[in-house]
Amino acid sequence: MTLLARTADSLFWSGRYMERADFVARLLDAAQRLSTLPMRETDPYRAWESAISSAGVASAFHARHGAADEAEVREFMAFDRDNASSILACLTAVRSNMRSIRTAVTAELWETVNGAYDELKRLQAARHDREAFARFLEWLKTVALAFDGAAHRTMLRNDAYWFLRLGGEIERADNTARLLDVKYHLLLPPDERVGGGLDYFQWTTLLREVSAFTAYRWLYRESVRPWLIADMLILNRQLPRSLACCQAAIAGHLDDLAEAYGRRGLSQRLASGMLSRLSATRIETLFQGGLHEFIQAFLADNNKLAAAIAEQYLS
């Protein structure tokens, strides 16, 4: 089994960028939904401001734009080449990474990416039309599904596949954590006073962003309670976007690599440490220590893990 370090690196980043593109599309979708709230109850820019904060690009946005209004945010997050997290930049990065490693991915996966890239050029016309833009976001989500599907259905289960998935899961954990951090003030502990209809709308929107609204009902069989949302997104292993689920997948793929290569290293130790800490955590104790503090620590650990993977395998 031979895999070039550069190839593994490109696979890892293809996985990351595809996941990020999907996340940004979901944030924009949610912002659109939130911005339909009655204006007198809320700051008109708040929904869009929240989208750029969740994507971690608020300072980059404000360095070049003024207030976060709909058109500017849409343009910045969907089509701005200079914003490395824009959907356009992410898809371009996925394609150029894959193009340089054509032999490492299946024809199905490559054609999904290349076809999407061609289609994207055409869909940029959607930038000025709200309905067309909504269709564009829907389209992007189907691209992410096709990407995962092609990888799942056609790639050999070997190191190339594990690096691709590792990139996706690391990015996904990062995204979920950042989303929680921006919204943590909404996710209050159980004894706090519950807000009104506006809060309810925001929570459900948050769930929709991570396509977990229906999942919540199945998992908790209760009306929407903020601290249960936190429990689901952080600790519930059944939800594919939860930190615990991502962490289990990461640790699993790293174990696969270690087994195939016959050697364990720093990234395996870090990942299993993170996983066992998450498994031992209960949502009540997590809130006692502070949700924000918990998330900050998780983001730092996740970055450390990504750096360890790069050091161990990708250079």
Add this chain to the structure above:
Amino acid sequence: MAIFDEMHGLPGPDLPEAVRPAYRRVARWVAEAPPDLLDARRRQAELFFRRIGITFAVYGQADSTERLIPFDIIPRILSRSEWAELERGLVQRVEALNAFLADLYGPREILKAGVIPEDLIFQNPHFRLEMIGVQPPSGVYVHVAGIDLVRTGTDGFYVLEDNLRTPSGVSYMLENREMMMRLFPDMFMEHHVQPVEVYPDALRAVLRSVAPEGVNDPCVAVLTPGPYNSAYYEHSFLADKIGVELVEASDLFVRDEQVFMRTTQGAKRVDVVYRRTDDDFIDPLSFRPDSALGVPGLMSAYRAGSVTLANAVGTGVADDKAVYTYVPDIVRFYKGQEPILKNVPTFRCREPDDLAQVLDRLPELVVKEVNGSGGYGMLVGPKATLAEIEAFRARLVADPDGYIAQPTLALSTCPTLVEEGVAPRHVDLRPFVLTGAHGSEVIPGGLTRVALTAGSLVVNSSQGGGTKDTWVLDE
């Protein structure tokens, strides 16, 4: 000048609609198919190609770093007997050229015999001193050759150019066939077309056969200059089909005169490099020091015999356009036979008599740079303006050694689907010859390039040419 058509032959007053036997069924199909069906198939092919990402970069054009080479759906067909003759001629020619290279970097018998002027070799920028005394496994220098042929009439094919360095185009031969089988499965039921799909297996066998001595299970890699190279698609395509790693220079390093690649599990030894990077760029320590596409120390490993490069370094001295004029003599010298394939009659501008004739007849000749390629930097007399001819005359007088000239050839045409329907367009043919430890072989088929502009003789993809599937019938 009467023009030979691949489907209809030479035009005769009595037989305007004559059809050569190999084309019988295809001619009927072209005649009977409704025009919109042909057009629908053409568009379908384009969609497939774009989706697969078969693109070709054109240098010097902004905004078109990735372009599709137009694909024509009407095949170019060769009968079994036509091919048999070509095949013998190609093998003979490539064997002679390999022997020539071994001689030039070895005993130089051909120079001692006075068959070729010494300065043509020693002053040639593609003659590599680094290769003197290097003995490539099995004495093979040119593992992959792409020989450009044209037909000008019923008297057969002429060699226009030998491509012995890093010839490209074989991915189109394979993908065009794939496309045709997808679009027209019925036609392949009716014809017995010899398969080209054996190429990747044959190439793999050749590369493995020339591994350094003592290596039992060689590790082969394809070396590409990278995604920005015009033929990158082909490099990745071939690596994939052969089932070996596609490496860029930064993936390789040399330690103790051995070549390694960087993998997720550390360094791994590489034994055979099918390199698609030019000599000049392959090792900054030996050749161009500014090359970022090269592997420092690769030549030292090569000279030490720990790695095989395919093609060998220094093969460009044998496909130079000035040396080309001597290839018939080269064949006679090494094979002791008359050459089966003819050269296009060529003026050597370095010889005063030839130069005088060329200067006299510029408007009717094609003048080419000895070291040019890809249709860049040439003069097509009959198509040039007076000013262009005069400008070229000045360059020619200033540096006669740098040029050769040939009569404008009446390249054969082949029916091609263009805007206004099916019309004849000029074509050439590039078959691929593989040479390993067990001799040379030609894959039955090749790349047919077609000049899509009416009357144009320039088939290069960099100049807007297209391609066709090339069938060799087995009947």
